[in-house]
Amino acid sequence: MEETAETSDVQLDAKPTCETVPGLPQKKHYRQRAHSNPHSDHDIEYPLSPLHMDWTENYGDFANGRLVEFADIGCGYGGLLMRLSPMFPDTLMIGMEIRVKVSDYVNEKIQALRKHHEKEGHYRNIAVLRTNAMKYLPNYFNKGQLSKMFFLFPDPHFKNKKHKWRIITRSLLSEYAYVLREGGLIYTITDVKDLHDWMVLHLTDHPLFVRLTDEELKADPVVGMLYESTEEGQKVTRNDGEKWPAVFRRLPNPPL
Template sequence: MVDVGEDDDDADVRHPQKKFFRTRAHVNVLNANDFWYPVNPAAVPWAEYFPALAASSSAAAVPMPPVEFVDIGCGYGSLLFELAKIYPHTPILGIEIREKVVQYVQQSTLALREEARKLTMAAAAKAAAAPNDVSAASAAAAAANAPTFENVWALKNNAMRFMPNFFAKEQLSKLFFCFADPHFKRKNHRKRIVSQALLAEYAYVMKPGGFAYVITDVADLMLWMVDHFSSSPLFERLPREALKADPTVPALIRTDEGLKVQGNNGNMYIAVFRKRLDPLAPREPPPPNDNAAAALAASDAGYTPKEGGERRGMTW
């Protein structure tokens, strides 16, 4: 049992501290094969990961809603928890290759779930004790509508190898690639999370019209990912106006890595791609890829570096 390092009387709601879950920043994804994986998506024990969703679905005699959002390389889970606030009823999964980091996300999730349950119960009890108290009733309603984090979980796995084992064809509506390992050396580019072969797998598990979100502080990596997505017949880049209207995009800069980049006054780049409804349909050639549009997208999301913020890869 890992000591989560909090002084709280109730062990069930103690939030873990990152200092107890530090590990190597990078893993050789080409050699990381020692993972459990299901023979097919139907064999994934989703009810174990999302017990409250499974219970409510069982009570209503309806199928449990499938996972729709996946954060590939979720790290310590900050994006997962941001998304849970925006989409409290959508099952969201993080996939991370480092075991200790996954343990941290899972313990954080359990603590947030328990904390939300206790807040809801306390607010409801207070409202019941004072039925004429408007403020108590309002607090109970707010607690009931607050995120419960029952729709969030993380798994240890290698997304470069086993995505089709976990997700059915056209299951996912959103995929996230946030501050991926840049693998600067040319000989290591094959380890990057975006490649033409991997894009075909990602497209297989995504719904037509589904979105892939990309954010990084590394200019060279952004050029690489945009080039690969743009040259694939399976995806098309969304224009700036579409990103402005998407509530998901601002959450990308509120992650741990996003805040770290902001603290270092580094650059940030954002792009969003949509899975094409018809890969064979003709389309306009993509505009020149110079990261200008990606930097403007980050600015629209709420972050613009001060002058001199061209230091590449400050988080690595």
């Protein structure tokens, strides 16, 4: 069955449900341009430090001393979060999205899913923050807090003078290495070959990351979700486009 804009993220392959949940927000009311300038003033509130971040505001009592472990950077309409939630029901996951309308949509959708599955307690482990991860990531997460980070179909910033705006750069990778625990994973996928080569080059050159082998990719059940879980990925499929994934592991810190 061909998925529509309203049902594409709800026809879940994984538990707990494959039904169409009533009362979900419609994407057509939350449309916004595909990308946003990360260097503009977006009037974003952010915590002074991770110690000032109260995750109960996002997860309620389910936080209960837990810390966020998965971060989907530029989560878009939240498709990946919806699919990962049943796979890791005890793991807190956060989507970070700079666009106001899009983050509002994801939040409304999560609240609707929680309400629909209130008896079973599903989808309590996912939430969304409207923020600029390129600027404020260390304000949210402690050193070594995250075990997975996702960069799915990020803005390619085609012009050479805007390459410094890309979400994968040497300086930003050092921040990602800081918040990722040893053995943690960075997942990337794009339909732009130049961007794929750029991300692979920068991650390969960084001393704290190593690329997963093809065998390791096949053994990771999360990798298969990178292709179709997002609206962007589904659009590429409809247009018969190619997709290039790459996953990197956070290496141990070198001895002092």
